[in-house]
Structures are given as structure tokens and as C-alpha cells.
Amino acid sequence: QSLLTQPPSVSGTPGQKVTISCSGGSSNIGDNFVYWYQQYPGLAPKYLIFRNDQRPSGVSDRFSGSKSGTSASLTISGLRPEDEADYYCAVWDDSLRAVEFGGGTKLTVV
Amino acid sequence: EVQLVESGGDLVQPGRSLRLSCAASGFTFDDYALHWVRQAPGKGLEWVAGISYNSISLGYADSVKGRFTILRDNAKNSLYLQMSSLRAEDTALYYCVKDYSSSWFASGHFPHWGKGTLVTVSS
Numbered sequence: 001q002s003l004l005t006q007p008p009s010v011s012g013t014p015g016q017k018v019t020i021s022c023s024g025g026s027s028n029i030g031d032n033f034v035y036w037y038q039q040y041p042g043l044a045p046k047y048l049i050f051r052n053d054q055r056p057s058g059v060s061d062r063f064s065g066s067k068s069g070t071s072a073s074l075t076i077s078g079l080r081p082e083d084e085a086d087y088y089c090a091v092w093d094d095s096l097r098a099v100e101f102g103g104g105t106k107l108t109v110v
Numbered sequence: 111e112v113q114l115v116e117s118g119g120d121l122v123q124p125g126r127s128l129r130l131s132c133a134a135s136g137f138t139f140d141d142y143a144l145h146w147v148r149q150a151p152g153k154g155l156e157w158v159a160g161i162s163y164n165s166i167s168l169g170y171a172d173s174v175k176g177r178f179t180i181l182r183d184n185a186k187n188s189l190y191l192q193m194s195s196l197r198a199e200d201t202a203l204y205y206c207v208k209d210y211s212s213s214w215f216a217s218g219h220f221p222h223w224g225k226g227t228l229v230t231v232s233s
Contacts, residue, residue, distance in 0.1 A: 002154070035218045037155070044205060044223040045155065056221065088155050090218040098171050099145075099157035099218045 003028055004089055004102035011108040017077040020105045022089035024070050028100055032092040034072040036065055039086045039104075048087070049074060076107070084109045112136040112222040114206045119227030126196055130227055132189040132206030140164070140184040143209035143217065146191045148202035149226070158204070159191065160214025169214055174200075196231045203228050 005023040012018040022034065036049035047056050049065035052072065062083075064075045072091075076083055089102040118130040130146070146158040159170045159180040168180055179192040189206055203226040210219035 032216065033218065035220070037220070039155075044225055045220075046223075047221045050210070050219055050221075090155075090157075090220070092216045092218050096172070097169060097215075099160070101147075101155040101157065104154040 002103045003093060003096075003100050004091065006087075006089060006102035006105045008103070009106045009108065011110050012076075012079045013110055014079055014081060016079045017075060018079060018107065020074045020076075020087050020089075020107070022072045022074070022091075022102045024072075024091060024100075026070060027095040028070075028091045028093040029067065029072055030070040031094055034065065034067050035090040036063075036074045037088045037090060039088065041086075045088065079109055081109045083107060112208060114208060114222060114224030116204060116206045116224045116227035119204065119229045121230045121232065122196055123233050124197060124231055126231075127192070127194040128196060128229060130191040130193065130204055130206075130229070132224060134187045134189065134206075134208070137208070139187040141212060143212055143214040144180075144182060144189045145207040145209060145214060145217075145220065146180060146189075147205045147207050147220070147223075148200075148229075149205070150199075150202040153202075156202070160209070160217065161189070162214055163212040167213065167215060193229070196229075198231050201229060201231045 033051045037045040039045040052067040053065045145160040206224040208222040
């Protein structure tokens, strides 16, 4: 059972904006940077957002991250069929002294 | 281009040992921390272990502490995961992951991932 709570699934139609939440606590999100990863079936995860809201080079500006208190969000705007994937948040936990991943959210583009 | 190539995954019986390897290229190996992250079939990601650039600092998930050992050989640009007392719940795809910095501690910053090697623990 992860310390970070993500909705198991979200969906949207092409062109819409969707938000995936990641809820934690004071020992993880409340005190550390949040990272987001995208994973297609059968492939390794890909680095999407770092340090709460920064995009690596090559990542579309349709992806954005934010953090407030003990929660974080990944927002995908202008939804495209190719955005259909699993998304994971990750953050260091001060109490566990370990990296924690959220349970993952499956995004479906209908 | 950063490349991380895992090997060593296999079908093993519960209680046995196995050693995973990760061959790295495309970057200055001894400048960066490295990690192992696993994913059980149909499940989410789980951080397993991390090691600093110089092997002085190590860390493990509670689920593997005392059973798994992370090691690196900077002369060979290689990362290893020595796994012992394997359990059915260790069955997973194991990814070799390069950190953004030289320290594994307080991280989560994983720009580069290998494709993984599959470990199946079953009798």
C-alpha cells in the first residue's frame, strides 16, 4: 500500500484537459520534490516532470505539474490519443528514508 | 546516449539467490547515483534500492532490507543487485535507473531507465 494516493483511472476526450492527483503527507510531498513518470504498456517509464513543475527538454508543454501542501497534480491539456498511458508520481519520504511511488493512474482517451 | 542494459533475470525457486547486472554506457558512470526499481506483473512501480556514485551510501526499501544488496563496479561501468532468500512477492521486472545526481538519498529524480530484466520466483 503506497503512501501516495492516486486515482486508479481518469479519462478524457481529445482536446480536453485532465488532471491526475497525488495525495501524500508531511513526510513526503509536504517536504520534498514531486516527480512524474509516464509509462506505456510494455515499455519502461519515461521522465515527465521533475521538481514539482519542471519539464525535461523534449517533453511537451501540454504537460504541467504543480504542488500545494501535501498534494500534487499532473495536468495534461489538449489531450491526444497518444497520451493514453499510466502515470506515476514519485517522492522521497523522510520517515521511510525511501523513494515512494504512487499507485499509478491509467489515463484513457475516449 | 545513455544506455542501461539489465541482465540476469530468471525463474528461480523460493529461498534461492540471484544476481542482476546492469551495463551502463553513454555517460560518466562514476558521477551518478543508481537505483533498482521493480514492477510486479500488472502492478505499479516500487523503488528497491539506491547507491551513491562512490558506493559509500546505500539505501533499501523495507521489503528487501537484509535480503538484497546493491553494488556497483565503477571500473566496469556496472551496477548489480544481489538478491537472496527470494520470495514469490519478489517476482517483477527489475529496472536499472540512473539518478540525476551523485546521491541516491532524498531523490526520486530518475531521468534514465533501462528496459528491465524479469525475475520470476516460483517452485
